[in-house]
Amino acid sequence: MAYKELCAPKRTIMTPGPVEADPRVLRALSTPILGQFDPAFTEMMNETMDMLRGVFQTSNKWAFPIDGTSRSGLEAVLSSVIEKGDKVLIPIYGRFGYLLTEICERYGADIHIMECEWGDVFNPEDVIEQIKQVQPKIVAMVHGETSTGAIQPLKEIGHACRALDALFIVDAVATIGGTEVLTDEWCLDAVIGGTQKCLSVPSGMAPITFNDRVEAVINSRKKVEKGIATESDHAYERKHSPISSNYFDISQLMDYWSPRRLNHHTEATTMLYALREGVRLVLEEGLENRFKRHRLHEEALIAGIKAMGLELFVEGEKKLPVVTCIKVPEGIDADSVRSLMLSEFGVEIASSFGPLQGKIWRIGSMGYSCQKKNVLFVLAAFEAALIYHGAAIKAGDAIQTVLSFYKREG
Numbered sequence: 001m002a003y004k005e006l007c008a009p010k011r012t013i014m015t016p017g018p019v020e021a022d023p024r025v026l027r028a029l030s031t032p033i034l035g036q037f038d039p040a041f042t043e044m045m046n047e048t049m050d051m052l053r054g055v056f057q058t059s060n061k062w063a064f065p066i067d068g069t070s071r072s073g074l075e076a077v078l079s080s081v082i083e084k085g086d087k088v089l090i091p092i093y094g095r096f097g098y099l100l101t102e103i104c105e106r107y108g109a110d111i112h113i114m115e116c117e118w119g120d121v122f123n124p125e126d127v128i129e130q131i132k133q134v135q136p137k138i139v140a141m142v143h144g145e146t147s148t149g150a151i152q153p154l155k156e157i158g159h160a161c162r163a164l165d166a167l168f169i170v171d172a173v174a175t176i177g178g179t180e181v182l183t184d185e186w187c188l189d190a191v192i193g194g195t196q197k198c199l200s201v202p203s204g205m206a207p208i209t210f211n212d213r214v215e216a217v218i219n220s221r222k223k224v225e226k227g228i229a230t231e232s233d234h235a236y237e238r239k240h241s242p243i244s245s246n247y248f249d250i251s252q253l254m255d256y257w258s259p260r261r262l263n264h265h266t267e268a269t270t271m272l273y274a275l276r277e278g279v280r281l282v283l284e285e286g287l288e289n290r291f292k293r294h295r296l297h298e299e300a301l302i303a304g305i306k307a308m309g310l311e312l313f314v315e316g317e318k319k320l321p322v323v324t325c326i327k328v329p330e331g332i333d334a335d336s337v338r339s340l341m342l343s344e345f346g347v348e349i350a351s352s353f354g355p356l357q358g359k360i361w362r363i364g365s366m367g368y369s370c371q372k373k374n375v376l377f378v379l380a381a382f383e384a385a386l387i388y389h390g391a392a393i394k395a396g397d398a399i400q401t402v403l404s405f406y407k408r409e410g
């Protein structure tokens with residue numbers, strides 16, 4: 001059978017990821033291949049590291065991508081740090097908090113969790129109290145919980161972790177490049193970002209950064225290869241379990257992402273072009289401007305949703321600025337609304353997981369997808385689909401409200 005040439009339909013993607021890639025990132029993806037040790041390429045690696053420090057707002061030496069989707073970044077950091085039996089405290093307020101427990105469990109951590117209702121976040125004082133009780137080696141937490149549309153304040157928890165000598169490892173997959181992530185100021189020891197969310201780069205890499213506290217733990221587990229190790233190396237290794245993953249062994253990755261350039265994996269050079277262009281665009285726009293743009297379109301989206309008479313699932317301080325969750329009105333089939341939007345308008349929004357399945361819609365306003373045209377279009381399609389499904393909404397007000405909002409606010 002002869003297949004036709006690849007032809008993907010044109011979509012307006014307003015989900016919490018993957019979102020539309022910036023056209024300049026797509027152009028970068030078609031750049032010819034370079035060998036991974038070609039100086040022209042290693043120069044790009046260094047430039048990307050440098051720009052990532054800017055995006056993570058850190059002076060950390062280490063900032064580089066893990067090849068794989070965002071969870072590969074989470075797994076690389078956690079697997080490189082956790083030794084069997086290490087206490088890890090994980091405060092959970094949505095699906096991705098559970099993902100942290102799933103990963104930690106596989107590396108033999110002694111997991112302590114705290115939970116709060118989905119849609120809510122923790123009072124930092126409660127988390128700090130629990131850190132004092134449990135005395136964990138690691139506190140792992142999500143910054144922006146895309147499953148519920150809530151954002152956890154991290155500054156107080158970060159400072160407490162530093163004072164109590166726990167490593168603070170943060171999933172900032174959804175927030176990096178879309179809202180403030182102050183790695184150094186908030187005392188975050190390791191931060192994992194995502195590409196297909198607010199960076200507007202396709203899925204397939206996970207930029208991470210970590211400080212010297214994390215580096216020290218990882219280096220203590222460094223394995224000297226068989227054949228060259230001495231008896232004292234062996235004695236050392238008997239005391240410190242080596243990192244059990246080969247692919248995610250950050251001690252080896254550090255040797256690759258540094259002047260030694262020791263071969264580990266073959267770098268995904270094409271994805272690196274994309275990431276380099278993505279972070280370059282973030283810094284070209286400027287972090288402050290970028291965060292402001294995300295807030296502006298969030299506000300427009302909220303104004304439109306409310307004008308229809310719909311209710312938000314999370315509001316105010318706790319609301320994640322880049323994801324807006326809307327309660328599904330009584331008697332409306334949430335998935336049927338979504339599929340009509342996709343099939344007839346080419347607009348994609350998301351549902352949610354677990355206890356929120358069928359209860360909320362999630363609309364992302366991330367990266368390149370976060371623009372006026374997309375906000376107007378998603379609201380128009382959403383309103384039409386809701387009316388089609390017989391939802392009792394105020395028809396016609398949303399777009400007019402948002403048009404005047406943009407006229408006023410830019």
Ligand SMILES: *Cc1c(COP(=O)(O)O)cnc(C)c1O
Nearest residue numbers: 069070071096144146171173174
């Ligand atoms: C999307 C997301 C992930 C998982 O990312 P993958 O790229 O699918 O591995 C993890 N954490 C958060 C908060 C996310 O939003």
